[in-house]
Amino acid sequence: EAQVTQNPRYLITVTGKKLTVTCSQNMNHEYMSWYRQDPGLGLRQIYYSMNVEVTDKGDVPEGYKVSRKEKRNFPLILESPSPNQTSLYFCASSLYPVETQYFGPGTRLLVL
Amino acid sequence: AQKITQTQPGMFVQEKEAVTLDCTYDTSDPSYGLFWYKQPSSGEMIFLIYQGSYDQQNATEGRYSLNFQKARKSANLVISASQLGDSAMYFCAMRGDNNNDMRFGAGTRLTVKP
Numbered sequence: 001e002a003q004v005t006q007n008p009r010y011l012i013t014v015t016g017k018k019l020t021v022t023c024s025q026n027m028n029h030e031y032m033s034w035y036r037q038d039p040g041l042g043l044r045q046i047y048y049s050m051n052v053e054v055t056d057k058g059d060v061p062e063g064y065k066v067s068r069k070e071k072r073n074f075p076l077i078l079e080s081p082s083p084n085q086t087s088l089y090f091c092a093s094s095l096y097p098v099e100t101q102y103f104g105p106g107t108r109l110l111v112l
Numbered sequence: 113a114q115k116i117t118q119t120q121p122g123m124f125v126q127e128k129e130a131v132t133l134d135c136t137y138d139t140s141d142p143s144y145g146l147f148w149y150k151q152p153s154s155g156e157m158i159f160l161i162y163q164g165s166y167d168q169q170n171a172t173e174g175r176y177s178l179n180f181q182k183a184r185k186s187a188n189l190v191i192s193a194s195q196l197g198d199s200a201m202y203f204c205a206m207r208g209d210n211n212n213d214m215r216f217g218a219g220t221r222l223t224v225k226p
Contacts, residue, residue, distance in 0.1 A: 033214065042118075042203055042216040043157075050212060058213050090157060097212045100147065103157035 002027045004104035006091050012110045013081055021076045021107050023091030031094045032074040033058065033101070034066065036087040043090065049074055050097070081111045114139045116206050118217035125194045126225050132179070133189040133202050133220045141208030146187040148178065151201040151219070160202075163187060194224045 004025045013019055025032065033048035035058075045058030049068040063085055065077040074093075078085060088108050092101040115138040125131035137146065148160040163171045163178045171178045179188040187206075191198055204217040 031212075035216075040218055042116075042218040043205075044216070045213050048212060048214075056212065059215075088155070092157075097207060097209075100159050100162055101214065102159070103149075106155050106157075 002102070004091055004093055004102055006089075006104035006107050008107060009105060010108050012112065014112050015082055016080050019078050019081060019109075021078075021089060021091075021109070023074045023076065023104060024072050025074075025091075025093040025102070026072065027093065027095070027102070028071065029093035029095050029102075030071075031097050031099070031101075032068070033092050034064070034074070034076045035090045035092065036060065036085075037090065037106075038087050046076070046089075081109075083111045085109065086111045114141070114144075114206060114208055114213075114215045116204055116215050116217040118204055118220050120220045121218070122221045122223070124223050124225060125191075127196060128193055130190060130192045131194055131222065133191070133204075133222065135187045135189065135204030135217060137185050137187060137204075137206050139185075139206065139208050141210045143209040145207050145209075146178070146180070147205040147207075148176070148187075148189045149203045149205065150198075151203065152197075153200070157203075161189070191222075196224050196226060198222060199224045 034046040035043040047066040049055045091104040094101040144165045146163045150158045177190045201219045207214045
């Protein structure tokens with residue numbers, strides 16, 4: 001089954017404790033991206049990747065890191081999480097940037 | 113810079129009636145794509161419909177159609193024969209061909225009344 005998976009689905013952590021949210025797709029898509037969703041703001045793009053080893057900043061990259069060492073994986077790293085990073089996070093992928101994106105199920109993060 | 117605006121925070125519609133969700137956009141890219149997504153209360157993002165800026169005809173997918181007015185920079189979603197299961201948040205999004213980032217509107221919460 002073609003899908004985008006994210007782990008964990010729910011995470012509660014404390015300020016400053018490094019965490020990684022994994023994202024994996026099995027559709028051989030070139031383009032992957034991370035979004036955060038906050039009430040009243042819709043989805044805002046954090047980072048995106050055009051291909052292996054090619055990443056770029058989206059709208060709200062501060063406080064986040066990403067890497068794309070393999071085509072199928074695009075982890076999101078929070079080196080020192082803060083409470084303002086409490087949000088719902090989505091990973092998405094598409095064959096090319098202008099193609100329809102397929103979203104993962106979301107990761108709900110709470111930073112205390 | 114690209115920008116998407118959804119001016120209706122919430123909409124109500126009677127079951128079996130049609131409803132239009134508004135979306136306007138701003139971009140300097142000559143070529144771009146417009147998307148609508150549905151987010152039910154369970155949280156997942158479901159792709160509904162896509163319109164390319166050079167497409168001559170408005171996109172349709174089952175009960176969903178996109179009323180694309182390029183000169184007015186609007187891409188409204190029309191849902192015909194609303195069903196209770198259509199109650200959800202709806203997001204309009206855009207990506208320009210010269211920009212690899214994707215922009216979303218703030219969303220419209222649609223409630224279908226029985």
